[in-house]
Amino acid sequence: MTKPLRIGIAGLGTVGASLARLLITKSETITRRAGRPIEIGAVSARDKTRDRGVDLSALAWFDDPVKLAQDGEIDALVELIGGSEGAALDCVRAALSRGLPVVTANKALLAHHGVALARLAAENGTELLYEAAVAGGIPIIKAMRESLSGNEVSRVTGILNGTCNYMLTRMERENLSFEACLRDAQALGYAEADPTFDIGGFDAAHKLAILTSLAFGTEIDIDSVYVEGIQSITAEDIAAATELGYTIKLLAVAQKTDTGIEQRVHPTMIPAEAAMAQISGVTNAVTVDTDLLGSIMLAGPGAGGNATASAVLSDVMDLATGVVPPTFAVPPDRLVPYERARMRTHEGGYYIRLSVRDRVGAFASIATRMAENGISLESIVQRKAAGVADVASAMVVLVTHETTEEAIRLALKAISEDGHLSGDPQMIRIEHL
Amino acid sequence: MTKPLRIGIAGLGTVGASLARLLITKSETITRRAGRPIEIGAVSARDKTRDRGVDLSALAWFDDPVKLAQDGEIDALVELIGGSEGAALDCVRAALSRGLPVVTANKALLAHHGVALARLAAENGTELLYEAAVAGGIPIIKAMRESLSGNEVSRVTGILNGTCNYMLTRMERENLSFEACLRDAQALGYAEADPTFDIGGFDAAHKLAILTSLAFGTEIDIDSVYVEGIQSITAEDIAAATELGYTIKLLAVAQKTDTGIEQRVHPTMIPAEAAMAQISGVTNAVTVDTDLLGSIMLAGPGAGGNATASAVLSDVMDLATGVVPPTFAVPPDRLVPYERARMRTHEGGYYIRLSVRDRVGAFASIATRMAENGISLESIVQRKAAGVADVASAMVVLVTHETTEEAIRLALKAISEDGHLSGDPQMIRIEHL
Structure with a gap:
């Protein structure tokens, strides 16, 4: 039998406990598919006594996840603590610095420190995997x-x-x-x-x-x-x-x-x-x-203990079986700086809902403001507003043809200033996928 | 720069030509993402003169794909000939026997010889990949x-x-x-x-x-x-x-x-x-x-030259970057024999369309035959059949509650024998996904 892959699990909440249960109850299937056993080498969690549906008491426990990452007898770290800073960040850094691959389900950590961590992984010749961080069980x-x-x-x-x-x-x-x-x-x-x-x-x-x-x-x-x-x-x-x-x-x-x-x-x-x-x-x-x-x-x-644990496990299996691509598909030094686009002409029109004081001329005034901003209307629906105490209010729904975000903002500003509205206007973009 | 991966392409139809174009026109992107260049080492196709949108004349050409697989200076074979037997099978066998990994888009080849080819690959310590064989561009x-x-x-x-x-x-x-x-x-x-x-x-x-x-x-x-x-x-x-x-x-x-x-x-x-x-x-x-x-x-x-070529390319990239899992996820000697299920109780009911001679009692007789076979009906719709020359015919649509395939077959047989139908009955299974 090939050498087992020993993982350290930092964080035994819903996902961590699911993962531990899977690794123990499905060990035979996992070994067959990974070509080698995957074992839990050590864990870190605050509460050692909580019932997690599986007996973890014989494992090496670390109170401090950073100590687990630094000193645990493990081949890879699975970070399931959460949060973009603190213990999660520290233990991932410690593991990567030691050359240990890291699997994480932590979107906040990736969103804030992903590129720096990818660099740290590359510098230490190791990998960072995060299938579970986006859209849970979807690969x-x-x-x-x-x-x-x-x-x-x-x-x-x-x-x-x-x-x-x-x-x-x-x-x-x-x-x-x-x-x-x-x-x-x-x-x-x-x-x-x-x-x-x-x-x-x-x-x-x-x-x-x-x-x-x-x-x-x-x-x-x-x-x-x-x-x-x-x-x-x-x-x-x-x-x-x-x-x-x-x-x-x-x-x-x-x-x-x-x-x-x-x-x-x-x-x-x-x-x-x-x-x-x-x-x-x-x-x-x-x-x-x-x-x-x-x-x-x-x-x-998109979530759930088992679905997320399944995604974490697929990353761990990738570590067990072979080579993993660079964190963001290309080596981190090939990533180009993000260039933010100017606010773009939105295509597909807008839905606008207005609570209009039922005054003579309000409707004509609204239509005029739209026209002044070059916005053409596809449909207009007026009806009694549901649940509005002010019985003199009506709900007006407008659907516009294609226009710009800026034109809509200017028109709504003008309409508000005209004093016809009894509440904030609602604006929802329409997209034809 | 790392050693290039040289592939041989057997078959230059729509997909083969798309793949060749991609490898040549996108070589920079592909090299960056694969970490090494992917080159076309040799090709095999019947017509050397056909315009494939890219100049392939300088490449090593083989009239016989088996010769390409046997003698080509290549690191992997891409089989895009099609068909479950003949040249496709022969060249894939030749390549695997030589220890060359094979990428194919050929569903018929896989469906008929997949397991034998997976064994051949395993015996020769190489791989068989086929992302493009099922559902084209979907991974x-x-x-x-x-x-x-x-x-x-x-x-x-x-x-x-x-x-x-x-x-x-x-x-x-x-x-x-x-x-x-x-x-x-x-x-x-x-x-x-x-x-x-x-x-x-x-x-x-x-x-x-x-x-x-x-x-x-x-x-x-x-x-x-x-x-x-x-x-x-x-x-x-x-x-x-x-x-x-x-x-x-x-x-x-x-x-x-x-x-x-x-x-x-x-x-x-x-x-x-x-x-x-x-x-x-x-x-x-x-x-x-x-x-x-x-x-x-x-x-x-599910199809199209570029989409299929994209799937083929993703397999080639996997070969270029690293380790590939066994053909059918587990080593071929771990595959268990297929055990065919008995025809199962279908869940979700059936749609039945009958062309009924408009005779007194036909309707009652049909309903009786259904009841005799324990089939309860959710809805019955009768209407004039569109485009039926026999104006005395009516179209009857029945939707049943859950029942078995066998009960439906027996009921339709009895109804046909009763002589009420002017055409073959239509039966479509209903599933609530």
């Missing part, structure tokens, strides 16, 4: 690192946050308000007590920044991602979208433009019959557009 | 060989034939007859002059047999695939499916049952809102159900 990292190597990518489009997609799906299917849906998602464990990281679009932005680097061979630039969350989406928006033949998704998009690379995360109306529109609940999906392949789409579970 | 082979390694697969479901999916999509969207659609597909180059291999379901069956081996670690058994093509699908079936909320797809399914593994290719009604229902035109898709991941779906171009 998007492997596909982009290894299968698209002859392709030039023009765009990456993803549904990358399960919490948001779950909420938008339920709002659509059950006509729920955002608030009711969030409470439910929290009760079911699909949303955190502080849901800002998910529903604010920041989780998706971290994942997008990693995909951008892989797609375009650029350094990661998390700070350049334009981020808008789903907090402003109301039941009225969902109903109007359905009526217009669209579905609202929180899309993460990275694309090449004439002036650089654009990265954005925001609610988007997409045609109800698009393949991405069928991605429901906590499922994630990524579409990659390239010169040779046209479009390919990968969809699957 | 499904890599995903199944490398990303799902910790998972137990329970089912693989695919839309694997672009011609069939293109025709079904157009029939649905444009209300075309099968014959008109086929003529169009042939004129556009989406269907062969003799379309039997595609529309009869055989192409999909070959691809399914390969996926089955990867999914379940079994030897390939192409002869055990139950195959039904789309020839019997009429505009009436498509219209009825739409009305009932379904879409008709040619699905290829391999799944584990209590008695073995079931492999089948047949037209299937799936819910119109399922993700697979949105896979339109020549696009392919594969869904894999596993214990850890739940379901993952990959979708993309």
Whole structure:
């Protein structure tokens, strides 16, 4: 029998415990497929007594994950602590510095320090793998690192946050308000007590920044991602979208433009019959557009202990079986600096929802402001606003033809200043995927 | 600079010519990503003078691909000749026997000789790669060989034939007859002059047999695939499916049952809102159900010179960069014999279309025969048959609750013998994916 690969697991939360269980209960299958046994050499977690569904008491335990990385009798480190700084960063640095390969599921770590860590790995002749960091169980990292190597990518489009997609799906299917849906998602464990990281679009932005680097061979630039969350989406928006033949998704998009690379995360109306529109609940999906392949789409579970552990395990198996490509598909010294695109002409129109005081002339004034900014309207729907105390208010939904983001902002500013609105205007981009 | 990888290309049709063009026009990108140059060491094709969009005249040409495999100054062979026997088989055998790795896009070769060739490769310490053989540009082979390694697969479901999916999509969207659609597909180059291999379901069956081996670690058994093509699908079936909320797809399914593994290719009604229902035109898709991941779906171009060449290139890049896993994920001596499942209780009901002579009592008699076989009906629709010369005929569409394939066959046999039908009955399985 070939020499086993001994891994050290730093962090035994949901994913870490799943991984430990898999390695122990499926050891025979794993050994057969990897061609050698994969053993847990040591672990690090705060609570040694917690029931993790498998007996880990005989293993070497380290209270400090950095000590595990420095001194553990291991061939590779699996970092499942989370967070972009602190223990996660320190133990990954320690392992790479020692020449140990690292597998991580930590998107924040990659988004903030990925390029520096890739350099550290290359300097020490070792590897950094992170299949589980983006879109959980979907093998998007492997596909982009290894299968698209002859392709030039023009765009990456993803549904990358399960919490948001779950909420938008339920709002659509059950006509729920955002608030009711969030409470439910929290009760079911699909949303955190502080849901800002998910529903604010920041989780998706971290994942997008990693995909951008892989797609375009650029350094990661998390700070350049334009981020808008789903907090402003109301039941009225969902109903109007359905009526217009669209579905609202929180899309993460990275694309090449004439002036650089654009990265954005925001609610988007997409045609109800698009393949991405069928991605429901906590499922994630990524579409990659390239010169040779046209479009390919990968969809699957974006989170969950077993799905994420499966992705971590596939990285560990790659370490056990052979050679691994450079962290971001090309050696880190070949990554080019990220060049941020100017805000681009958005294609495909805009959905605008306004709460209008029902005053004579308001409607004409709004239409005039749109025209003044060169915006032509595809449809206008006026109806009584649901749940608005001010009975003199009406909801007006406008769908525009193609125009620029700037024209929309100027028009909405003018309309607000005219005093016709009883609330903030809602604006959602429409994309024809 | 590291030593180049010199490949021999056997077959310079659409895919071979695309590959040669890519290797020459994108050599800089490819070298950067592979870490070493990939060069065309020699080629083999019948016609040396044909314009392939790139100058190949300076290369070493072999009239006989077997000679290329035996004597070419190459490090790997790329087989793009096609066909399960003859030159394709001979040159692949010759290369593997010499210890040269082989990349092929040839599904028929794999379906009939895959296991024997995997053994030959293993005996000679070399590799056999075939990403392009199944679902063209979709990286499904890599995903199944490398990303799902910790998972137990329970089912693989695919839309694997672009011609069939293109025709079904157009029939649905444009209300075309099968014959008109086929003529169009042939004129556009989406269907062969003799379309039997595609529309009869055989192409999909070959691809399914390969996926089955990867999914379940079994030897390939192409002869055990139950195959039904789309020839019997009429505009009436498509219209009825739409009305009932379904879409008709040619699905290829391999799944584990209590008695073995079931492999089948047949037209299937799936819910119109399922993700697979949105896979339109020549696009392919594969869904894999596993214990850890739940379901993952990959979708993309199933054919085309550039897409297929891109998949071939990804295999070549894997050869250039490192170690490749065993042909069918486990060493060939670990593959278990394929065990064919007994015909299983089909879940999800059946769609039945009958052309009924409009005689008093026919309807009651049909309903009685169904009941006698324990089949309960979910819905019954009767209407005037479109385009039926016999004006006394009516079209009856039945949708059954869950029942067995055998019960349906017995009921249809009895109904036919009762003499109520003016044509063959149509039967399409319904699946709720």
